[in-house]
Amino acid sequence: MKSVLAITDDTVLATSVIVNALQELGNGDVANCDSQIITQAFSLNKLPLGASSMDVVISICRSAFPSDQMLEEISRVLKPGGVIFIHKTSQSVAVEKDESPALVRRLLIAGFLEAQETEKKIVSPSEVENLVIKAKKPSWAIGSSFSIKKPAKILPKIQIDDDSDLIDEDSLLTEEDLKKPQLPLVGDCEVGSTRKACKNCSCGRAEAEEKVEKLGLTSDLLENPQSACGNCGLGDAFRCSTCPYKGLPAFKLGEKVSLSGNFLAADI
Structure with missing residues (x-):
C-alpha cells in the first residue's frame, strides 16, 4: 500500500x-x-x-x-x-x-x-x-559515501624478440684496425744512468746533453754539485759572473741537479 x-x-x-x-x-x-x-x-x-x-x-x-x-x-x-x-x-x-x-x-x-x-x-x-x-528524491541518503572501484590498468605485454638483429662488433673494425701495431724499437738510452745518448736517440737524451754542453757543465758537476763560495746553489742572484751553474735553478749542494722539460723555453 x-x-x-x-x-x-x-x-x-x-x-x-x-x-x-x-x-x-x-x-x-x-x-x-x-x-x-x-x-x-x-x-x-x-x-x-x-x-x-x-x-x-x-x-x-x-x-x-x-x-x-x-x-x-x-x-x-x-x-x-x-x-x-x-x-x-x-x-x-x-x-x-x-x-x-x-x-x-x-x-x-x-x-x-x-x-x-x-x-x-x-x-x-x-x-x-x-x-x-x-x-x-534520491535513493541514497544525503551525506552517504561509498568507494569507487577504479578499473585496474593492465600494462601492455612487451614482446621480447630474442632473434632481434644485433650489431657485430667485429664488423665495425677495418683492415687497418686488425693489423698488429708495430712497437718502437727499445734503445739502450735508459740502460744505466751514466750512459750517453745513442746516435739514433729518440728519447730526448741527446737534446738534454746538448743543453748541458751549452752551459759548460760536466756530468760530475750535475751529479754531485759543489761550490767553493757556497752561493752556487742559491740561484743566479747570488752567483758570480763565472759560475758554471749560472742559468740553472736553485739546488742543494751534494744533490743531483735536474733540469725541467721547459728549461730552454722562452719566458715570453
Missing part, C-alpha cells in the same frame, strides 16, 4: 482532487493508497509526519508555495526514491513563463533529482493556467 500526502495552501481541499490526481499520475489502484491531507500548510514550520514515511507527496497551491523550508520537510518525509508533484494553478492571473525553470532550480537545490515540467493536469481542466512539476 502506497502512502500519499497532499498539502495545500487552501483552507479546504476536496478528496476528489486527490483521487483524480492519483489517477492522472498513474499511481495504480487508488483504493490501495493511504492518503493524508494537510491544509493551510504554509503556516507550518514542520510537517507532523515521520521521516521517510511517504511514497508520494502532492503539493497543490495558488501562491508562491511551497517555500524552501517546506521543500526540505517534503524531502524529509519522502522515502528514498519517492516522488513529489507540485501543481500550481491560477484563475485570474496567468502563470509566468519563467516560473517553471525557477521552480525546477529550487527543487534541484533542495536535493531532488529529475526535476521537470509535465503535461499532466491534477485538478479540474476548467482552470485557466496549470503548472505541474515532477521530481524524485
Whole structure:
C-alpha cells in the first residue's frame, strides 16, 4: 500500500482532487493508497509526519508555495526514491513563463533529482493556467559515501624478440684496425744512468746533453754539485759572473741537479 500526502495552501481541499490526481499520475489502484491531507500548510514550520514515511507527496497551491523550508520537510518525509508533484494553478492571473525553470532550480537545490515540467493536469481542466512539476528524491541518503572501484590498468605485454638483429662488433673494425701495431724499437738510452745518448736517440737524451754542453757543465758537476763560495746553489742572484751553474735553478749542494722539460723555453 502506497502512502500519499497532499498539502495545500487552501483552507479546504476536496478528496476528489486527490483521487483524480492519483489517477492522472498513474499511481495504480487508488483504493490501495493511504492518503493524508494537510491544509493551510504554509503556516507550518514542520510537517507532523515521520521521516521517510511517504511514497508520494502532492503539493497543490495558488501562491508562491511551497517555500524552501517546506521543500526540505517534503524531502524529509519522502522515502528514498519517492516522488513529489507540485501543481500550481491560477484563475485570474496567468502563470509566468519563467516560473517553471525557477521552480525546477529550487527543487534541484533542495536535493531532488529529475526535476521537470509535465503535461499532466491534477485538478479540474476548467482552470485557466496549470503548472505541474515532477521530481524524485534520491535513493541514497544525503551525506552517504561509498568507494569507487577504479578499473585496474593492465600494462601492455612487451614482446621480447630474442632473434632481434644485433650489431657485430667485429664488423665495425677495418683492415687497418686488425693489423698488429708495430712497437718502437727499445734503445739502450735508459740502460744505466751514466750512459750517453745513442746516435739514433729518440728519447730526448741527446737534446738534454746538448743543453748541458751549452752551459759548460760536466756530468760530475750535475751529479754531485759543489761550490767553493757556497752561493752556487742559491740561484743566479747570488752567483758570480763565472759560475758554471749560472742559468740553472736553485739546488742543494751534494744533490743531483735536474733540469725541467721547459728549461730552454722562452719566458715570453
